[in-house]
Amino acid sequence: MNTAAWIKKGSDSLTNEYPAFDKLKKEIVEYQITSQNLHSLTKILSKMKKIANKPSLISAAYSVRDYYVSINDVYLQIFGKHLMLHYPYYQKDFESLEKRQQNLTDYCLSYVDGMADKNLLEVGCGNGTQSLYIADIRSPQKITGIDLNPDNISIALHNKARQQNVEFYVDDAQKLETISDHSIDLLICIESAFHYPHKELFLKQISRVLKPTGKFVIADIVNIFPNRKYLSKGWKNKMAFNHWMESDYMASFAGSGLKIGYSENITSHIIHGYQGSSKWVRRVNFRSWINYLGYRLYAVVHTGYNTNMLKNRENYILFVGSPEKN
Ligand SMILES: C[S@@+](CC[C@H](N)C(=O)[O-])C[C@H]1O[C@@H](n2cnc3c(N)ncnc32)[C@H](O)[C@@H]1O
DSSP, X not given: XXXXXXXXXXXXXXXXXXXXXHHHHHHHHTTOOOHHHHHHHHHHHHHTHHHHTOXXXXXXXXXXXXXXXXXXXXXXXXXXXOOOSSOOOOSSTTOOHXXXXXXXXXXXXXXXXXXXXXXXXXXXXXXXXXXXXXXXXXXXXXXXEEEXXXXXXXXXXXXXXXXXXXXXXXXXXXXXXTSOTTOEEEEEEESOGGGOSOHHHHHHHHHHHEEEEEEEEEEEEEESSSOOTTSOXXXXXXXXXXXXXXXXXXXXXXXXXXXXXXXXXXXXXXXXXXXXXXXXXXXXXXXXXXXXXXXXXXXXXXXXXXXXXXXXXXXXXXXXXXXXXX
């Protein structure tokens, strides 16, 4: 059943009770999701609380902490394990979400040489899945992951049992208090910096913790236009949306003692990464049909919102650089 047919089947009964749902479902199908109707949709989803029987699905748009509780919960329910928390990167048709997320990590690391004797730092490591993946496939000497969100770090610590050379700490990217000066060979920060309100402090920290021969890779979502007035300020703060523009980055690297060796706009690969995403949520993983409906709707909204923003207002940029004196 395609997405439109599925939504029709699942939402006919809801339409009588919540008339606005009828209009919204058309917009969802066409991925025409804006911040305004996302707010309305969140309200409707709260009314569906009992139906979906999963409060964390509904609170995803309430705060950044709730969002990460929700997305971890969704991946665990759908895939039976924690996945990375970043967007998918297209390489070929019919890939799973997990494979497409690994593609993004692999692509970012393709700009980095061997890691056998390297000390790595992942800033904004989320639930640690990416650091553990890198430890598996690239065998660095050591990898440290830090994240501001203690919920994510506790998942990371729980999942790391099998890895000796991986450590996780709660820390702020703008302070990096757990990391010594000039101790890191490679710093990666994948899809986390858009949350930092003071990115210039983060760039100064990169300069402090990297060895003179070190390298950094930042993949970030940036705004195409100078401001995001279409998002309410209160909601932006709650979700910790603090996007820079690409030009802000370019203007700030030099002042932070860093230089850029390479940058690339990979937005089209990310948008394309959602291709086939309707197949990722499968009925077989759910006990009840109504529970399945809740998760499926969540996935449609999530995918629709992300792709809509990337098509109209945001770019996904990769920056590879090093200390200025390197
Ligand atoms: C989209 S997730 C990406 C996680 C991971 N890098 C990955 O690729 O799977 C963004 C992460 O940035 C973290 N974050 C937000 N603000 C932060 C800050 N100031 N310092 C450190 N981490 C932060 C969030 O808690 C979240 O885990």
